[in-house]
Amino acid sequence: MKKIVTHTLVPHKSWRCIALMCLALFSLAATGSAQNLLTKTGGLTADPLQAIDQYGAIGSGKGLSLSGAILDAPLTTDITSSTTGRVWMGLNLGATQVATSISDTNAFGYLYQWGRGTDGHQIRGSLSIASQSATTTVPSPNTAKFIKSFSSNWLTAENTNLWQGIGGINNPCPAGYYVPTKAEFEAELILETQDAFTRFKMTYSGYRNYGDFTLSGSSQGSKYWTSTIGSIANFPYHQEITTASASVGASLGAANGMSVRCIKGTITSSVTNRIWMDRNLGAKEIANSAGSNTDSYGDLYQWGRGTDGHEKITSDPLGTLSTSNTPGHGDFIVNSSAGDWLSSLDNTLWQGVAGINNPCPSGFRIPTKGEFELEGVSVIGTNLKIPLSGSRYSSNGVFNSSTYLWTSSIGVSDGRKAQVLRWFVNSFIIGESFRGNGYAIRCIQD
Numbered sequence: 001m002k003k004i005v006t007h008t009l010v011p012h013k014s015w016r017c018i019a020l021m022c023l024a025l026f027s028l029a030a031t032g033s034a035q036n037l038l039t040k041t042g043g044l045t046a047d048p049l050q051a052i053d054q055y056g057a058i059g060s061g062k063g064l065s066l067s068g069a070i071l072d073a074p075l076t077t078d079i080t081s082s083t084t085g086r087v088w089m090g091l092n093l094g095a096t097q098v099a100t101s102i103s104d105t106n107a108f109g110y111l112y113q114w115g116r117g118t119d120g121h122q123i124r125g126s127l128s129i130a131s132q133s134a135t136t137t138v139p140s141p142n143t144a145k146f147i148k149s150f151s152s153n154w155l156t157a158e159n160t161n162l163w164q165g166i167g168g169i170n171n172p173c174p175a176g177y178y179v180p181t182k183a184e185f186e187a188e189l190i191l192e193t194q195d196a197f198t199r200f201k202m203t204y205s206g207y208r209n210y211g212d213f214t215l216s217g218s219s220q221g222s223k224y225w226t227s228t229i230g231s232i233a234n235f236p237y238h239q240e241i242t243t244a245s246a247s248v249g250a251s252l253g254a255a256n257g258m259s260v261r262c263i264k265g266t267i268t269s270s271v272t273n274r275i276w277m278d279r280n281l282g283a284k285e286i287a288n289s290a291g292s293n294t295d296s297y298g299d300l301y302q303w304g305r306g307t308d309g310h311e312k313i314t315s316d317p318l319g320t321l322s323t324s325n326t327p328g329h330g331d332f333i334v335n336s337s338a339g340d341w342l343s344s345l346d347n348t349l350w351q352g353v354a355g356i357n358n359p360c361p362s363g364f365r366i367p368t369k370g371e372f373e374l375e376g377v378s379v380i381g382t383n384l385k386i387p388l389s390g391s392r393y394s395s396n397g398v399f400n401s402s403t404y405l406w407t408s409s410i411g412v413s414d415g416r417k418a419q420v421l422r423w424f425v426n427s428f429i430i431g432e433s434f435r436g437n438g439y440a441i442r443c444i445q446d
């Protein structure tokens with residue numbers, strides 16, 4: 001053991017192999033709840049989130065490039081699709097290099113159960129347990145274990161929001177990326193095995209069966225998760241690659257272990273070069289040209305509140321103002337006179353990435369009034385594709401068809417208000433609105 005952990009200056013490919021072997025072998029050798037995992041400094045840890053990951057990173061932190069250089073973010077190696085123009089990661093999540101062949105074992109990567117985060121279970125050779133989790137983050141001592149389940153899910157109750165976009169609760173992809181939808185895979189027209197490798201460097205990476213925990217080898221092809229749930233509960237769709245063909249396959253149980261290929265979830269403005277999320281916060285897909293696909297609408301937030309459940313269109317109205325900036329419930333707070341969900345004003349809740357209740361993914365925040373104005377109609381309408389998502393009244397929580405987006409800017413004419421963008425498909429105005437209203441959010445990178 002000491003001999004392995006003191007080898008910190010080996011060539012980069014050998015270092016990665018040693019790191020991955022240690023993660024797998026130390027997990028298999030562990031007894032009880034102990035997990036002897038290798039850290040970046042060469043020590044050992046019992047916490048898989050503190051262990052060196054596929055990028056030589058701790059958790060979702062910094063990584064190593066193929067040349068061994070330290071990066072500011074995990075290795076992604078982008079590929080721009082010649083079919084759709086979308087930007088994809090050029091390697092499987094967990095791979096140590098871009099595939100040199102369809103059977104390149106160094107490019108196979110991890111095998112995730114649908115909806116789980118990068119908690120150690122995805123490592124090939126991780127221990128297993130036949131006990132479902134009641135929470136979306138598997139608690140210790142089973143955090144890093146692959147959950148066997150004949151009910152098709154590793155969770156006791158289905159949760160369809162775990163991998164939905166950049167802001168998905170357990171999104172395993174690097175910052176700015178997310179697990180693609182069924183429609184996004186279908187749009188790429190990946191119909192042949194060789195095409196899957198040539199254009200996207202996809203591999204015969206195998207998969208893990210949810211029932212008997214067997215690991216199917218490269219001779220069986222591979223399966224890549226989508227974020228789209230099928231018509232049957234607990235059965236998401238997947239992109240399948242066999243030795244004969246490739247297609248978007250029928251839905252399979254969420255407890256299976258499959259490959260993940262992330263897609264970029266941001267748009268770069270053609271006017272300001274600022275980076276925006278490609279969909280409203282909470283949306284399952286990008287808006288179509290008419291902005292009428294309901295899965296692109298996203299959630300409707302009250303200004304300054306965090307993601308606590310109130311933002312869902314189905315949340316119940318509650319007529320009691322909150323005395324805390326974290327109400328402790330998921331109800332939509334209504335009041336016909338105050339215009340706010342808080343009993344006292346707080347202007348700091350959505351200010352920047354460090355805003356107390358900033359609901360955007362890591363590195364993103366609510367845009368200011370000025371940032372929307374700089375983009376203009378062409379970017380907001382064409383590039384950002386703002387859908388007609390509607391809104392909710394602060395007085396009673398009732399949904400209406402008028403489309404607004406929050407800014408982080410405070411109202412000028414009335415301190416109880418915040419500034420908003422009202423969208424009319426081909427034009428917009430900037431105005432002010434009571435903070436208790438429920439409006440859409442489009443996050444911008446800081």
